[in-house]
Amino acid sequence: MSETKSENEGLQWTGRLFGGISDDIKRRAPHYLSDFKDGLHAKVAGTTLFLFFAALANAIAFGALSGLLTGNEIGIIEMLVVTAVGGILFALFAGQPLTILGGTGxxxxxxxxxxxxxxxxxxxxxxxxxxxxxxxxxxxxICAVTDASALMNYFNRFTDEIFAALISVIFIVEAGKDMTKSFTSNGESGGLTTGLLTVLLAGGTFLIARNLKRITVSPFLRLGARTFLSDFGPAIAIVLMTMLALQFPDVKLSTPSVPDALEPTSGRSWLVDIFNIPTWAIFAAIIPALLASILLFLDQNITTRLVNSKEFKLKKGSGYHLDLAIVGIIVLVGSFFALPWIVAATVHSLNHVKSLADTNVVATEKGENKEVITAVRENRVSGLLIHLLIGASVFFLALVSNIPMAVLFGLFLYMGFTSLGGNQFAERLMLWVTDPTLYPDTHYIKSVPRSTIHKFTLIQLACFVVLWVLKASKLGILFPLMIAALVPIQMLMSKLFDRKHVEILTAEDEEEAANTHQFD
Structure with a gap:
């Protein structure tokens, strides 16, 4: 079998138009048939069910928020349609089909x-x-055909971890907020009983999904049974908690607000009259388009870098330029129908990869058990089925509305915490409240002074806080510029700290860190 691919593979400048896209196609084409054959597996079925509910909940949540922020000019139906159609196209033609597209906050x-x-x-x-x-x-x-994704070579683990942690924490915090709101008396939809049942269902979904995912390391049951429960853990949690909710018909729980018919939320025609604005506005739209493009470009490429991380041991290669081109086409064509812009969804993509992963438990030098990924079932089938199911759900939205939002809150909690797993920024934050004698046996703790680790983490935390505050402020439109600004901040790290220490802290895996340390 071929060696594990580098996360920077495919990020070279080719010096020719369409060069990167052409190389991406050549790299991935030999694996196209195996992408479907490798999808014929029980693990893929479990992942499909899990991510279907997750992606559906994401589309409903962000579709509802879009409706709230746009006077229902763009709403749930539009988000469901573009998620389904765009996701199907991406699963069929993308260079990295493990990436999941969706709306983002x-x-x-x-x-x-x-x-x-x-x-x-x-x-x-x-x-x-x-x-x-x-x-x-x-x-x-234009960015895709000129190999602009090669700019991601200037990003490293410093920026990736901050971005991934931000998106993960947004999922966790928003789920927590929604659970808290359920206690607020609001006619029939709030109150203590509703709030307590909401917390029970959300907490139950989270705990069942998390514990079943970890059951592979349990000594109980046979390996086949443990593997099945692990693969289908999130889906089992959703079914069990939904059944539990049905046992309390008198308690008014919040359910997804779904439309009755397959038509635009506002009742308009699907195709937009794009000349219904002054000529100056058509060209003035280039200014916000530049900001939107920066946000879409960074969202797509940072998430793809995370998916292609060495820790996942992917074998079939990347497709940055091809993937960006497909996202550009989806945004371009969808805009004629005023459909929401979708892009690589960080939390969903990371959960997709981890759900498809085979893991093994290894003992560290301190005798601690550590779960590591040994392989990932790279395929197109799970992504294709997820979005086909989302498309089909448009025709049975009445059934979808029976799933309590509390269960989906629990699913968001599970996804948020799962995607934080393996994020060294989050792990290093925990060191602040950990007994130094009990620090984990990691490569950076062995090689980097404790004070440097904490100061490096503090700077990352400061960047995280600025991004968090900015996204919710009146200057939120500048959010993509702040993400881009992380690159020069990242470059300053080598001036503030010993360069070798920074290289170890930003190494993609322990092997790379060991090589760095070897040549100190």
Whole structure:
């Protein structure tokens, strides 16, 4: 079998138009048939069920938020349609099919700000949104054909960890907020009983999914049974907690707010009249399109870097430029229908990879048990089925509305905490409240002074806090610029600390760190 691919593979400048896309196709084409054959496995079935509910909940949640921020000009139906169609296209043609596309919080917030600006200027929001999306799609395509994704060579673990932690914590915090709101009396939908049952269902979903995922290391049951329960853990948790909720018909629980028919939320026609705005506005839309393009470009490429991380031991190679081109096409074409812009969803993509992974427990020098990924079942089937099911769900939304939101909150908690697993920034934060004599047996603790580790982590935390505050402020439209600003901050680390120590802290895996340390 071929060696594990580097996460920087495919990020070289080719010096020719379409060069990166061409190389991506050549790299992935030999594996295309095996991507489907490798998807014929029970682990893929369990992953499909888990991510279907997760992606569906994501589409409903961000679709509802879009409706709230745009006066229902863009809502749940639009988000479901673009998630299904875009996800199917991506699963079939992407260079890295393990990536899951979806709506993201920063993009939805950006859309809400654009709606506010259009209202102030008294111009059509849908037409303006369409043009911003069209220009953004064109910009992304230009980036794809000119190998602009090679700029990700300037990013390393410092920036990746902050971004991944931010998205993971957003999932955890938002789930916590929604659970807290269930205690607020609001007619029939709130109160102590509703709040307690909501916490029970969310906590139960989280604990069942997490513990079943870890059951492979248990001495009980046969290996086949443990593997089955681990693969289908999240789906089992959703079914069990939904059944439990049905035992309390008198308790009013929040359920997904889904439309009754397959038509745009506002009742408009699907195709947008893109010339329903002044000519100056068509060209002025290039300005917000540049900001949107930066956000989409960074979201897509940082998430893809995380998916291609060495720790996952992927074998079939990457496809950064090809993937960016497909996202650009989806954004461009979808904007003619004022569909939400979708891009690589960090938490969903990481959970997709980890759910498809085979793991093994190894003992460290201190005798601690550590779970490591030995292989990932790379395939296109799970991504394809996930989005086919989302497309089919449009026709049985009444059934979807029976799943309590509390169960989906628990699923968000599970995904948030799972994606934080293996994030060294999060692990190093925990060192602040850990007895130094009980520090884990990691490569950076062995090789880097304790004070350097804590100061490095503190700077990452400061960047994390700035991003968190900025995303919720009136300057949230500048959020993508702050993500880009992490690169020069990252470059300053080698001036603030010993360069070798920084290289060890930002190494992609222990082998790379060991090689760095070897040549001190």
């Amino acid at each position: 920063p993009i939805v917030i950006f859309t809400g700000m654009l709606y506010t600006v259009c209202a102030q200027l008294e111009i059509s929001f849908l037409a303006t949104y369409a043009w911003v999306g069209i220009w953004s799609g064109v910009i992304l395509l």
